[in-house]
Amino acid sequence: MATYAELAEDCGIALPAMLRQLIEAGHTSYGDDIRAWQADWKGRTLAAQPVLSCMDDLEWIDAAQARETAEEWLNPGYQHGRRFLPFAESGAGDAYCLTPTASGGLGVALVGHDSDDSRVEWASFDAFVYDALVRSASDPSHLIEDGLTPAEAAACVKANVQILKGYLPQAMQAELDRLLDEIETQASPARVGQDAANAALALLPAVEEAPFAVVPRWECGEA
Template sequence: MTSGFESLSAQSGIALPPLLAQLLAEGRTRYGEDRADWQANWRDYTLNAHPVLSCVYDLEWIDAAQAQRIVAEWLNPRFQHGRAFLPFAVSGAGDAYCLMRAPQGAVEVGMIWHDRGESAMEAASFEQFVFSRLVESAHDFEHLLDDFSADEARACVLANLQAVVGFLPGAPGDALRALAAAVGPQDDDATSAVGADAAQRALAVFAPFSSPPFVVVPRWECG
């Protein structure tokens, strides 16, 4: 699976972040062995952080073939005023989570909206993106309550925090480990695994990031 994304990386000129390459190589972005396996076992897989970020709201990993189609049909430099993207996940509405090379060479991450005239990057790196999405999910898991009990939602968050710790060394890993230790029993109607203060302390591990919006040609205008 990694080789397909390496090819997209070469085509786009966007370096594949080591963390994403590792997750791909270890199969941590896969939804079971195949479609039938996922349909039969999706609850267990989700609760046990397979794939990682299974606790995150409205994010679905894609494979290299899907990413290639998105680039060919929509997020292609010839459609997007010369701007290149490398998609790695999508939302349920068809928006694309993408890597994008910043002018100074860093690889930033954000959602490219399929039906809006502009988008903006939301993280300075793939590592920051993964980290912040996990912390946000720990602070607000209400979206998981459509399919799971509050106890199961907390277990899903905890499984993801513990799974990603091994991929993020140093301060980010330590922060996730501390956040996981803060997850404990709560009321049945709770919608968070950790409080706002704990979440803010964790998010402070990375420097604040902001990015100016840029023009995006909507999907239906491309092709």
């Protein structure tokens, strides 16, 4: 059975500690039977199973799926020598990937399956997770559109924060605790204000990366 550790070694990209720990703890898994998850999608979403269930349009992929994406699309042979390690995707098949930055770091990019270019949007995996939590706390409307009540949407955000914050740096943990306190004090709809969200997002390091060219997936031999 393929593992992310093996894939990371093959891609030449070290797994960030947080992602490795989440995978090992089963926090990115939909379970052994996806049909069981689908049958109880609301309960699993409210319980943050898997984590980032509060994020709009993100589906975790397992190591086998990630390897297929890396080999058939996001590999250096197709992508002008650029290395990627996919870990999730959107419903449309766009890939969330780890990719090296010009400064020697490891950022996160959302690579469109039919786009001609992309860019590193988050300076690290930690930054990606923190950004997703803050934005979900400030705007959980997509959860409500999916069928959750405003109270349930707030509960979903809080469940995700409670699981994920311990993996993040102390400064990010403190900001998330502050946002949770604000959610508790808000009347319906329970969400943090934009000023509070902007203050929390100010913690994120700037990403000063030029866009990079992408060969669309359909041009790499996969429909």
